[in-house]
Amino acid sequence: MAIGVLILAYLFFGMLSFIAFTSARKMWYYASIIFGIGIWTVHGFLIVRRGVMAGRLPWTNTYETLILLGCLMMAVYFLILIRYRVFALGGFVGITIAFLLALTSLLSPEIEPLLPALKSNWLLFHVTAAFIGYAAFAVAFGSALLFLLIDLFAKRIFPKQMKMENIQVTLTYLDWLTYRLIAVGFPFLTLGIATGAIWANASWGRYWNWDPKETCAFVTWLIYVICLHVRNVNELQGKPAALLAVFGFLAVMFTYFGVNFWLSSLHAYA
Amino acid sequence: MPQNRPLIFQSVRIANIVLLLIIIAAVFGTLPPQLRFLSFSPRAVFRSWWFVSLLIYLAFALGFFGIAKLVHLLKPNHKNLSAAPNGFSFRSVLTLALPSEEAGDLRPPILRAIRAYGYRISQDKDDFASISAEKNKWGVWGSPMIHLGFLIVLIGGLFTFLFADVRDINIHEGETIDLPRTQAKVRLEKFSVVLHPNRREPEEYVSRLLIQDRQGHLIHHDLKVNHPIKVSGTKLFQMRYQVEVSSIELVAYRAGTPLETVSVKVGERKALSRIPLVLQVNEVIPDFAMAPDGTVTSRSPYFKNPAVSVSVFGSPPSTTPTEKIWAFSDLVSHEGTEARRLEFVIQKLRKHHISGIKLSRDPGVGVVYSGFLFLIFGTFISSFVIPRLLTICLVPNRDQHRLTVEILGHKTKDALGFEWELKKLESSIQKISLGTG
Numbered sequence: 163m164a165i166g167v168l169i170l171a172y173l174f175f176g177m178l179s180f181i182a183f184t185s186a187r188k189m190w191y192y193a194s195i196i197f198g199i200g201i202w203t204v205h206g207f208l209i210v211r212r213g214v215m216a217g218r219l220p221w222t223n224t225y226e227t228l229i230l231l232g233c234l235m236m237a238v239y240f241l242i243l244i245r246y247r248v249f250a251l252g253g254f255v256g257i258t259i260a261f262l263l264a265l266t267s268l269l270s271p272e273i274e275p276l277l278p279a280l281k282s283n284w285l286l287f288h289v290t291a292a293f294i295g296y297a298a299f300a301v302a303f304g305s306a307l308l309f310l311l312i313d314l315f316a317k318r319i320f321p322k323q324m325k326m327e328n329i330q331v332t333l334t335y336l337d338w339l340t341y342r343l344i345a346v347g348f349p350f351l352t353l354g355i356a357t358g359a360i361w362a363n364a365s366w367g368r369y370w371n372w373d374p375k376e377t378c379a380f381v382t383w384l385i386y387v388i389c390l391h392v393r394n395v396n397e398l399q400g401k402p403a404a405l406l407a408v409f410g411f412l413a414v415m416f417t418y419f420g421v422n423f424w425l426s427s428l429h430a431y432a
Numbered sequence: 433m434p435q436n437r438p439l440i441f442q443s444v445r446i447a448n449i450v451l452l453l454i455i456i457a458a459v460f461g462t463l464p465p466q467l468r469f470l471s472f473s474p475r476a477v478f479r480s481w482w483f484v485s486l487l488i489y490l491a492f493a494l495g496f497f498g499i500a501k502l503v504h505l506l507k508p509n510h511k512n513l514s515a516a517p518n519g520f521s522f523r524s525v526l527t528l529a530l531p532s533e534e535a536g537d538l539r540p541p542i543l544r545a546i547r548a549y550g551y552r553i554s555q556d557k558d559d560f561a562s563i564s565a566e567k568n569k570w571g572v573w574g575s576p577m578i579h580l581g582f583l584i585v586l587i588g589g590l591f592t593f594l595f596a597d598v599r600d601i602n603i604h605e606g607e608t609i610d611l612p613r614t615q616a617k618v619r620l621e622k623f624s625v626v627l628h629p630n631r632r633e634p635e636e637y638v639s640r641l642l643i644q645d646r647q648g649h650l651i652h653h654d655l656k657v658n659h660p661i662k663v664s665g666t667k668l669f670q671m672r673y674q675v676e677v678s679s680i681e682l683v684a685y686r687a688g689t690p691l692e693t694v695s696v697k698v699g700e701r702k703a704l705s706r707i708p709l710v711l712q713v714n715e716v717i718p719d720f721a722m723a724p725d726g727t728v729t730s731r732s733p734y735f736k737n738p739a740v741s742v743s744v745f746g747s748p749p750s751t752t753p754t755e756k757i758w759a760f761s762d763l764v765s766h767e768g769t770e771a772r773r774l775e776f777v778i779q780k781l782r783k784h785h786i787s788g789i790k791l792s793r794d795p796g797v798g799v800v801y802s803g804f805l806f807l808i809f810g811t812f813i814s815s816f817v818i819p820r821l822l823t824i825c826l827v828p829n830r831d832q833h834r835l836t837v838e839i840l841g842h843k844t845k846d847a848l849g850f851e852w853e854l855k856k857l858e859s860s861i862q863k864i865s866l867g868t869g
Contacts, residue, residue, distance in 0.1 A: 246852075275628040278636050278657035338848040345845075349811035356804040365658050367598060367669040367790035369800055370589065372478045374462040381458050384451050391451075394845055395444045421462075 164208055165229070165263055165271075171201040172232075172260040179252025194252055195243070202236045209233060216273045221289050222280050224422055225269040230289075232259040234297035238343070242301070248339070250332075254304035284361035292354030292379075296414055298347030299386075302340050303411035306404040309336040313401060337399050340407050348386050355379050378417040385410045442500075447493050450486055457483050491586045498579035505572060522841030522851045524858050527834055538835055538864060542824065545860040549853060551822070563824040574814025581806025588799030596794040600671065603639075605784045613793065614664035615646035623673055623785035625734060632719065632732040637670055639787040655789065665793060672788035675733070677716045680740055681780035682759055684711075686773060693779060701745070708747035709774070715741045716781070720760070728758075735781065737761075742776050818846045822854065837861060 175198050182190035209229060213220035221230045239255045242248055316329040358376070363369035370376060389406045392398040463474040477483055543553060543563065551565035603609055608619040619642040626636040639655040646664055653661050660669045677698055684691045684704060694711070696702045701712045719731040720739035731737075739760050743753035758764075759776035821842040828835050839861075841854045 275631055275633050275635065278634055281636070282658040335848065342846070342849070345815040349808070349815050352811045353808050356808055359804070360801065363797060364660060365669070366671065367660070367667065367792040368794075369797060370592075372461060372475070377458050377462045381455050384455050384458075388448050388451055391444055391448055 165266055168201065168205060168208070169260045169263045171197075171204075172256045172263065174256075175201055176253045176256025176260065179249055179256055183250050183253065191249065194249065198236070198240070198252070198256075202233070202240070205229075205233045205236065212273065216275075218276050219285055219289075221293070222276060222285065223269075223274065224419075225266050225271060227289065227293060227418075228262050228266050228269075231293055231296055231300070232262045234293055235259055235262075235300050238294075238297045238301045238346075242339070242343075246339070248335075250308065250336070251301060251304045251339075254308065255301060258300065258304065279365055282361060282365065284357055284364070288354055288357040288361055291350050291357060295347040295349075295351035295354055296418065298343050298350065299411050299414050302343035302347065302407050305336050305340040305343060306407035306411075309333060309340065309404045310401065310408070312336070313404075333400070337403060340404060341393055344386055344389055344407060344410070348383075348390060351379075351383055351386065355383060375417070375421045378413070378421050382410065382413040382417050385413050442493075442496060447490070450489055450493070454483075454486050454490070457486070487586060487589075491583055494579045494583040494586070498576045498583060501576040501579070505576065522839070522847075522854050524839045524854065526837040526839070526858060526862060539826070541864045542826070542837070542861055545857060545864065546822075546824070548860070549857055551820075561826055563826070564821070565824070566819065566821045568817045568819045571813055571817035571819045574810050574812075574817065577806050577810030578814060579810075581803050581808075581810050584803030584806060585800050586803075588796040588801075588803055590796070591799055592794055592796030596792070596796060598790065598792045598794065600788060600790050602674070602786045602788055604676075604786050611663060611666055611791065614666055616664045616666075617644045618642070618663070618668075620787050621652075623787045625673070625785075627734060632734060632736060634734070637673055637787075639670055639789065641668075655787075667792045667794075669790040669792065670787070671790045674786040674788070675718070675735075675783050676786060677781060677783045679782045680713055680716070680778060681782075682711070682713075682740070682742070682776045683779050685763060685775040685777065688763070688775075703747070707774075710745040710747060711776070712743045712745070712753070713740055714743055714756075717741070720758070735783070738778060738781055740776070740778055740781075744774065818844060818849075820844055820846075820850055820853075822857075835865075 175194065178190065178194040178197055182194045209220055212226065212229075221227050235255055236259060239251060242251065312329060312333060355376075358379070359369040362371065362376070385406075389403070389410055392406070393403060457477050461474050461477040465473055465475055546553065546563065546565045549567075551567045552569075553563060553565050597613060599612070601609065603618070603620040605620055605623055608617055610617055620639055621642050622640040624636075624638045624640070625634050626638065627633065628635045637657055641653045641655055641661075643651045643653055643663055645651065655661055655668055655670045657670045660667045662668075679695050679697050681693060681695050683693050684707070686707070692704060692706045694702055694704060696711065696713050698713050698716060701710055703710045717728060717730045717739045718733055718735045720737045721729050721731045723729065728739075737760075739758050742757045742759050744755050744757065745752075746754050755774075757774070757776055759778050761778050763775060763777055821844075823840040823842070825838040825840070826835060827838070839854055839858055841850050844850050
């Protein structure tokens with residue numbers, strides 16, 4: 163029930179943010195921020211409550227990590243808002259979080275006790291770091307997608323209706339924002355992989371098994387290495403950089419979902 | 433950067449292509465083992481010579497770049513950021529009104545304004561016309577740390593590949609084994625599965641071990657998951673376990689009256705002495721459950737509601753059983769039905785555990801961990817500590833009581849963020865001339 167209400171609330175937040183982005187009136191901007199803070203607080207409270215009820219960290223399976231990912235995406239969005247005063251991505255963030263929370267309806271909400279393999283202090287560092295990285299990449303994906311959509315609609319479909327100067331400024335900004343978000347997510351993904359390897363060594367006796375989950379996380383890391391390489395060294399910007407960011411996020415999603423459901427892995431309990 | 437490195441190791445384009453090849457190979461390696469390509473198993477890719485060659489190339493490229501960058505940074509008076517005219521990412525020109533004949537009166541507040549944004553002034557004090565300021569200078573160490581960190585991880589991986597000894601062993605309860613490559617012995621005294629209260633899920637697997645080290649000292653250790661122990665340089669990890677049912681004691685009942693007790697092993701046929709029948713235990717279900725369609729399953733691997741499938745053969749025994757009966761820990765009867773002619777109850781289920789333990793001697797672990805440290809710090813420094821260098825040129829025009837201030841921002845990774853900061857600095861400097869700064 164609470165998750166259902168949260169889904170509707172995030173959808174409403176997404177719509178409010180989109181209106182705020184397209185409207186010149188500040189009233190919509192303040193309304194979206196206040197509403198966003200409200201639902202994010204409720205979201206955080208639900209996570210804490212589940213943790214208290216379970217007597218453990220509430221991010222040990224796909225159901226719980228979906229909820230965590232939504233909360234962290236919202237945190238990343240607010241950080242962008244505070245630092246750069248940008249709310250262009252509010253619509254995307256709201257709708258994506260609503261979609262992620264809707265996915266939880268396919269999973270069991272029952273609070274399961276912790277399996278022996280998950281009883282470790284590394285659970286906190288490994289999962290938190292990885293999901294902060296995922297959240298930053300998710301918002302970067304939104305920024306890249308918005309870039310591609312504006313580029314497509316403004317330059318190709320409606321070139322006469324749009325002011326090219328404003329569009330170019332927006333595209334430059336979105337391109338830069340995508341890069342900065344990837345640069346923020348990358349160290350956290352690195353931390354997540356490293357702590358995962360250390361935990362694997364303490365639990366399974368090997369820090370690296372070329373397990374599908376480990377390998378897919380490594381592949382995702384390498385994709386973002388290439389993203390940052392081409393950006394910093396070759397100064398590849400614009401559409402190719404946006405496409406790379408989209409591709410990188412697809413790798414993130416496969417690492418998160420695909421491995422759990424389609425491949426046999428030691429991370430099966432996730 | 434030194435130019436005498438082999439071109440193959442200094443090309444970022446080649447490095448990106450190699451990374452792409454590693455990605456493709458790794459993706460192939462995650463495919464299910466049943467999918468074979470030209471009789472090549474997916475998992476085998478990670479040990480193939482060409483995959484290892486790609487990693488070797490990567491290691492060399494990382495080493496060349498990392499060391500070259502390190503040498504460059506350690507040289508005195510090196511310049512990290514481009515100061516060439518085409519190396520600027522931001523340029524702004526302000527004209528300020530001079531409060532007096534002396535343009536020098538504006539210099540201190542301009543310097544204060546620059547310092548307020550965290551910049552450190554680095555210029556010749558006698559040169560009034562030009563101010564250079566920088567911040568986050570140590571951010572340049574991020575990149576070599578990342579490359580060298582990854583190299584160290586690969587070196588650690590190589591040590592593991594060449595020298596690690598990792599093996600799985602299974603110890604039965606009561607069994608003693610010699611730990612390989614040590615003079616120690618390990619005996620599994622008892623294996624326990626601790627369940628969560630009122631649940632079917634395990635909370636802990638515990639192997640109670642008696643260890644005799646090379647000095648002959650006897651130590652008791654409880655080996656649990658995520659809590660390895662070290663014995664004479666070998667680490668032991670609790671991995672898995674199996675349960676073997678050694679024998680089952682069944683009590684035969686007829687019309688609710690116990691007839692005799694018989695001990696039998698799984699698959700063994702045994703004749704009853706008091707009645708002319710032969711029984712055979714087919715399978716043991718640890719946690720019996722029956723679906724509405726009659727399918728029998730086990731709800732968990734834990735012996736919470738054990739059941740035994742018993743086949744009964746007439747005498748002389750034939751190949752086809754006369755009936756199949758499920759035996760439980762209690763007599764099960766249904767109201768309204770006649771008492772069964774023959775029933776069985778489990779009196780005792782003798783089982784023993786086999787603990788699956790992993791033994792590991794890996795000299796690469798410490799190397800890999802130090803590589804991780806460099807990688808983590810390097811990525812955080814590279815992403816969050818971005819060097820910025822700016823130059824401010826002051827050109828006084830005493831005749832018109834004006835000072836032209838040119839702000840130049842040098843090229844940096846974070847161009848837009850730098851631009852915003854310089855615009856704020858521009859606005860702060862503007863306020864100086866108005867007397868509000």
